[in-house]
Amino acid sequence: xxxxxxxxxxxxxxxxxxxxxxxxxxxxxxxxxxxxxxxxxxxxxxxxxxxxxxxxxxxxxxxxxxxxxxxxxxxxxxxxxxxxxxxxxxxxxxxxxxxxxxxxxxxxxxxxxxxxxxxxxxxxxxxxxxxxxxxxxxxxxxxxxxxxxxxxxxxxxxxxxxxxxxxxxxxxxxxxxxxxxxxxxxxxxxxxxxxxxxxxxxxxxxxxxxxxxxxxxxxxxxxxxxxxxxxxxxxxxxxxxxxxxxxxxxxxxxxxxxxxxxxxxxxxxxxxxxxxxxxxxxxxxxxxxxxxxxxxxxxxxxxxxxxxxxxxxxxxxxxxxxxxxxxxxxxxxxxxxxxxxxxxxxxxxxxxxxxxxxxxxxxxxxxxxxxxxxxxxxxxxxxxxxxxxxxxxxxxxxxxxxxxxxxxxxxxxxxxxxxxxxxxxxxxxxxxxxxx
Amino acid sequence: xxxxxxxxxxxxxxxxxxxxxxxxxxxxxxxxxxxxxxxxxxxxxxxxxxxxxxxxxxxxxxxxxxxxxxxxxxxxxxxxxxxxxxxxxxxxxxxxxxxxxxxxxxxxxxxxxxxxxxxxxxxxxxxxxxxxxxxxxxxxxxxxxxxxxxxxxxxxxxxxxxxxxxxxxxxxxxxxxxxxxxxxxxxxxxxxxxxxxxxxxxxxxxxxxxxxxxxxxxxxxxxxxxxxxxxxxxxxxxxxxxxxxxxxxxxxxxxxxxxxxxxxxxxxxxxxxxxxxxxxxxxxxxxxxxxxxxxxxxxxxxxxxxxxxxxxxxxxxxxxxxxxxxxxxxxxxxxxxxxxxxxxxxxxxxxxxxxxxxxxxxxxxxxxxxxxxxxxxxxxxxxxxxxxxxxxxxxxxxxxxxxxxxxxxxxxxxxxxxxxxxxxxxxxxxxxxxxxxxxxxxxxxxxxxxxxxxxxxxxxxxx
Numbered sequence: 096x097x098x099x100x101x102x103x104x105x106x107x108x109x110x111x112x113x114x115x116x117x118x119x120x121x122x123x124x125x126x127x128x129x130x131x132x133x134x135x136x137x138x139x140x141x142x143x144x145x146x147x148x149x150x151x152x153x154x155x156x157x158x159x160x161x162x163x164x165x166x167x168x169x170x171x172x173x174x175x176x177x178x179x180x181x182x183x184x185x186x187x188x189x190x191x192x193x194x195x196x197x198x199x200x201x202x203x204x205x206x207x208x209x210x211x212x213x214x215x216x217x218x219x220x221x222x223x224x225x226x227x228x229x230x231x232x233x234x235x236x237x238x239x240x241x242x243x244x245x246x247x248x249x250x251x252x253x254x255x256x257x258x259x260x261x262x263x264x265x266x267x268x269x270x271x272x273x274x275x276x277x278x279x280x281x282x283x284x285x286x287x288x289x290x291x292x293x294x295x296x297x298x299x300x301x302x303x304x305x306x307x308x309x310x311x312x313x314x315x316x317x318x319x320x321x322x323x324x325x326x327x328x329x330x331x332x333x334x335x336x337x338x339x340x341x342x343x344x345x346x347x348x349x350x351x352x353x354x355x356x357x358x359x360x361x362x363x364x365x366x367x368x369x370x371x372x373x374x375x376x377x378x379x380x381x382x383x384x385x386x387x388x389x390x391x392x393x394x395x396x397x398x399x400x401x402x403x404x405x406x407x408x409x410x411x412x413x414x415x416x417x418x419x420x421x422x423x424x425x426x427x428x429x430x431x432x433x434x435x436x437x438x439x440x441x442x443x444x445x446x447x448x449x450x451x452x453x454x455x456x457x458x459x460x461x462x463x464x465x466x467x468x469x470x471x472x473x474x475x476x477x478x479x480x481x482x483x484x485x486x487x488x489x490x491x492x493x494x495x496x497x498x499x500x501x502x503x504x505x506x507x508x509x510x511x512x513x514x515x516x517x518x519x520x521x522x523x524x525x526x527x528x529x530x531x
Numbered sequence: 532x533x534x535x536x537x538x539x540x541x542x543x544x545x546x547x548x549x550x551x552x553x554x555x556x557x558x559x560x561x562x563x564x565x566x567x568x569x570x571x572x573x574x575x576x577x578x579x580x581x582x583x584x585x586x587x588x589x590x591x592x593x594x595x596x597x598x599x600x601x602x603x604x605x606x607x608x609x610x611x612x613x614x615x616x617x618x619x620x621x622x623x624x625x626x627x628x629x630x631x632x633x634x635x636x637x638x639x640x641x642x643x644x645x646x647x648x649x650x651x652x653x654x655x656x657x658x659x660x661x662x663x664x665x666x667x668x669x670x671x672x673x674x675x676x677x678x679x680x681x682x683x684x685x686x687x688x689x690x691x692x693x694x695x696x697x698x699x700x701x702x703x704x705x706x707x708x709x710x711x712x713x714x715x716x717x718x719x720x721x722x723x724x725x726x727x728x729x730x731x732x733x734x735x736x737x738x739x740x741x742x743x744x745x746x747x748x749x750x751x752x753x754x755x756x757x758x759x760x761x762x763x764x765x766x767x768x769x770x771x772x773x774x775x776x777x778x779x780x781x782x783x784x785x786x787x788x789x790x791x792x793x794x795x796x797x798x799x800x801x802x803x804x805x806x807x808x809x810x811x812x813x814x815x816x817x818x819x820x821x822x823x824x825x826x827x828x829x830x831x832x833x834x835x836x837x838x839x840x841x842x843x844x845x846x847x848x849x850x851x852x853x854x855x856x857x858x859x860x861x862x863x864x865x866x867x868x869x870x871x872x873x874x875x876x877x878x879x880x881x882x883x884x885x886x887x888x889x890x891x892x893x894x895x896x897x898x899x900x901x902x903x904x905x906x907x908x909x910x911x912x913x914x915x916x917x918x919x920x921x922x923x924x925x926x927x928x929x930x931x932x933x934x935x936x937x938x939x940x941x942x943x944x945x946x947x948x949x950x951x952x953x954x955x956x957x958x959x960x961x962x963x964x965x966x967x968x969x970x971x972x973x974x975x976x977x978x979x980x981x982x983x984x985x986x987x988x989x990x991x992x993x994x
Contacts, residue, residue, distance in 0.1 A: 127886055127889070128886065130886075130888060130889075131886040131887060131888045131889075134887075134888035134891070134892075135790070135794055135887075135888065137786050138786045138787070138789055138790025138793075138794055139790060139794075140786075141782065141783040141784075141786035141787045141790065142787050142790055142791070142795075142799075142803050144783055145783065145787060145803075145806070145807060145810060145855075145858050145859070145862075146803070146806055148810070148855045148858075149806060149809060149810050151825070152813065152817075152818075152821050152855075155821065155824070155825045156817070156820075156821070159824070329706075330706045330709060331706075333702060333703045333706035333707070334703070334706040334707035334709065334710070336703055337700075337703035337704055337706065337707045338707055341700065341703065342707070350711070351707055351708065351710055351711060353980070353983070354710040354711050354713075354714050355710045356979075356983050357714070357976060357979045357980060357983070358710055358713060358714060360909055360912055360913070360975065360979040360982075360983075361717070361916070361972065361975060361976070361979070362912075362913075362915070362916020362917070362918070362943070362971060362972075362975055363916070363918065364916065364918045364943050364946060364947070364968070364971070365717055365721070365916070365968060365971060365972050365975075366717075368717070368720065368721055368946070368950075368964075368965065368968045369713070369716050369717045369720050369721075371720075371950065372720030372721070372723070372724060372965075373716055373720050376956070377720075378598070379601065394709075394713050397709065397710065397713075398710065401707075401710070425692065425696060427696040427699060427700070451812060454814075455812070455813075455814025455815070455816070455817075456814070457814065457815065457816045457918070457919050458815070458918035458919055458922075458943070458947070461918075461922075461947055461950075461951055462946075462947075462950055462951075466951055484814050484816040484919075485816075487816050487817070487820065488816050488819075488919065488922075488923070491816075491819070491820045491823065491824075491923060499824070502820060503820075506817050506820065509814065509817070510813070510817070513812055513813075513814070514809070514812075517808070517809075517812055521805075
């Protein structure tokens with residue numbers, strides 16, 4: 096294009112005045128090219144800005160979160176004294192007391208009550224449960240001494256991970272100098288180490304960071320999404336087929352279309368209000384359950400699925416339909432045995448994307464009470480449950496430093512699921528996409 | 532006794548059986564009439580028709596039962612209560628019934644458990660069992676009756692295909708009207724509670740009042756007429772944060788779209804587009820966490836370096852992160868719109884010697900402007916309705932300020948704080964959330980409809 100611009104655009108001969116037109120054009124040209132370069136640079140900058148944002152987002156989350164996959168454990172020799180344990184009913188014994196006794200044995204010099212309390216605070220309250228489970232599994236252990244790796248309290252864990260600084264004055268940190276000394280002794284005796292945090296992947300929520308996990312939320316998300324998928328895929332498919340293949344062009348179908356397009360852009364929290372007013376208050380469905388969550392998310396993802404499915408149907412060329420009709424099939428047969436099979440991959444892709452959206456959605460679920468603190472791992476569709484994003488929201492609100500890294504770790508797990516789903520959608524699109 | 536799931540499974544099995552029975556009957560009838568070609572429809576359609584008659588009426592009955600089970604059983608239980616209890620005032624009776632029901636299902640009971648309650652709960656469980664039994668038997672009987680009914684009518688002349696197709700068509704139409712029902716549901720549910728709110732707080736006070744403090748109104752036993760439900764600060768906060776978000780998202784998103792569609796080569800596009808898609812796929816709760824954890828402290832620290840006092844829940848942090856979230860949205864919408872501009876317009880501009888940027892600025896953008904504006908309107912609607920980022924990073928107190936360094940609150944934050952936790956559907960505090968929801972719905976509806984019409988008109992122009 097530069098060769099075009101260099102020619103004098105006005106037909107006048109260059110002699111008018113001291114300057115020739117070509118010089119003016121050339122001088123302007125340099126300026127125009129500078130503008131061009133600058134504009135291009137702005138464009139590049141905005142792309143780079145987006146990429147940088149993404150990078151900062153991901154690194155800050157990974158940087159905060161990767162430590163949560165490890166947890167500090169302390170080795171404890173527990174004497175299972177037969178006088179303290181009832182062989183006939185091992186479940187009812189005072190395991191907390193046994194644990195405390197073994198801690199005392201480790202630090203015989205600690206005697207006054209306040210120091211003892213500080214000492215016990217180094218160990219998670221989950222130690223007693225762990226001991227109980229061990230004994231319940233194998234009652235023959237009673238009378239022997241077992242070596243257990245019990246979880247350390249979250250403050251100890253944070254110290255080991257370097258989030259509690261030793262050089263801060265004692266009043267400004269959550270562990271006293273005395274406690275630091277005990278921990279150092281544990282380290283010298285090789286009684287403290289970081290191990291892979293299995294609890295994080297197997298436990299439900301808890302007030303104690305070291306005992307909390309995402310399994311409850313993962314299962315809750317699974318049940319919720321199952322309901323969403325089972326409802327929204329067939330309904331979305333049917334609606335798309337009707338609107339694309341059968342619907343007459345009239346006011347009613349126009350109205351439906353406007354509705355669908357608008358619902359796709361309605362804020363998700365409004366669907367939560369709908370769920371609260373209709374499903375909970377009017378139909379009296381149980382709060383905080385995957386059932387209601389699934390219903391609300393179904394209504395929310397339906398427009399996405401319908402729009403994607405219609406695009407997939409539109410991409411099937413008319414010749415296929417004409418051929419089917421030509422050999423005498425009815426319209427319904429034409430759709431069900433010719434158009435649908437060809438459009439199905441596209442519809443499934445749209446559905447996966449809709450599901451990914453539903454998996455990351457939080458706001459409407461807050462409205463239907465899925466923010467409750469739920470310790471139990473849900474076992475079905477009508478058990479109170481949390482979902483992954485809500486769990487993240489709840490943990491993000493907790494003041495403990497240890498929950499911060501758990502929040503980031505939960506986000507990493509959630510993002511992994513989302514990336515997996517989206518990658519599946521992309522692969523499916525690549526594999527089944529047909530250009531006619 | 533039969534659980535709903537088992538009943539559903541039985542129904543499914545019966546329908547499957549119905550399919551084979553109907554198909555066999557059709558083939559048998561055809562054989563008698565002179566071969567399978569004598570059938571009006573393919574044999575499968577007779578099977579499907581039988582299955583439909585078997586499951587549809589029974590399923591309908593089943594849904595009805597599920598919907599009304601609780602109220603029927605409860606009223607039966609109340610009728611059988613000892614007269615002393617039955618004559619209790621309405622609230623106490625319903626409290627008792629609730630407790631009995633909770634006891635029956637093993638939940639926590641509000642008061643202490645009395646012998647009467649125990650008896651009522653036992654009776655409830657008993658009735659539930661009987662009800663389930665009756666429902667199960669009725670549903671199965673209806674299913675079998677439907678099956679037998681069609682079975683008797685199957686002849687080679689029966690237009691099974693047409694009937695099946697009509698049924699499927701009805702199903703398709705029903706599914707596509709769900710969108711309408713959803714909209715109606717939203718409007719009714721939000722409007723109903725909002726009207727109840729406006730009975731207690733005048734509309735004008737709500738829309739034009741300058742003070743928003745819903746919590747205070749509860750504590751001092753006052754009904755909101757004190758002006759505590761003036762939503763202007765909330766609206767202003769929403770606009771401030773959305774405004775900041777748009778200032779980030781529109782230039783960056785638009786320039787990214789222009790760069791990707793007009794300048795970038797294939798390789799750059801192949802890398803940048805998926806990255807933008809990842810940015811679009813990050814859940815909003817993650818952005819909220821990012822805003823609260825990283826962005827807000829950075830802004831605060833930057834402010835104190837310059838000697839400016841920045842709130843830790845500043846509108847700037849929430850707005851910035853929201854803007855980042857919306858970048859891919861703006862960029863993909865603008866990308867579509869710019870690609871829809873015919874190549875001939877670009878060629879025309881190049882042929883008179885315009886540079887690329889001049890073509891973009893003077894030809895492409897004016898041509899694509901309606902589409903771009905539509906996309907931006909959709910983005911605004913998205914920013915106004917965005918919840919998690921502001922819930923996690925913006926403030927709760929409603930300050931009427933235009934200073935982005937102070938904490939402001941938004942409509943969605945208020946809805947969440949008012950509705951999470953205890954809800955009392957007779958206090959203006961809870962109902963105010965629905966009034967805000969109504970405003971949110973109406974405003975976004977308005978924006979969406981304008982945007983969608985503009986974009987549609989624009990598309991049609993170049994098609």
